[in-house]
Amino acid sequence: MTFDTPAGTRGSRQPAGRLLVWFNSLMARRIRKRGAFGGFNALVLTTVGRKTGQPRTTPVGWFPGPDGTWLIVASAAGAPGNPAWYYNLGAHPDQVRIELDGKTFDVTADQLHGTEREQAWREIVAKAPRFAEYQEKTDRELPVIRLKSRP
Template sequence: MSFNTPAGTRGARQPGGAVVWFNKLAKRLIRRGGGRFQGFDALILTTVGRKSGLPRETPVGWFQGEDGSWLIVASAAGAAKNPAWYFNLAAHPDQVQIEVQGQKIAVVAEELHGEARETAWARITASAPRFAQYQTKTDRELPVIRLARLPQ
């Protein structure tokens, strides 16, 4: 479970400013709208802050994994740096929860590499070309994260 995607040297502007307000709105709409937001299946990712130790909620689009898992992309809209939630996952991959379609589910996070990443990336970009556009904005490889249910 290595989270080791380095920052790039170029990319789109890192989302900021109104992101806190936007994320609050997105979470409310995801919860009310049955898990869809801006044309995507969306979930609310709850991580543990790597520095603060506090829970952090982030709305993200998700894609179905081949094994019933959830795939998410740490795109930051093509920014040169990985989003903060990526580092929270790296610090605490087994302390993650998702809220999807009204259910809260404990999951473990794993960054995909090699052939597994390429297979997932092809499926993601086929269903959401926006992510392929994000990749062209930056020289970092956008991390693909697999979220799998924790064994009961």
């Protein structure tokens, strides 16, 4: 499927800058050790930058998907714009790696749409109501991404 969610016109302020880089680095180290962050199951997502071609690492919360897949939400805490990693996934969906429970997996990313997204979204907000709050802050539909192991 396509990565086609446009930016919205309203939402909360999206974190950025050196502080965010430092914080993400710290959280990635903690996730590698503990596998969780802020009450969520968490993983370390590594994408290829769509402009730079360089690896980009981001900690994200995940939810179990069907058939051993992982679901992540490009929420950016309810900001009007999608996070940078969303665009990196769209540019290179087959060049993605995750670190989880001390293991590294090569995965392929695809965005869920329609009824598949709606079902996943209901399960996500039931487990983590904070995502419903993020959705209320913005007028863009928060993308749900499925990560599937590559052979």
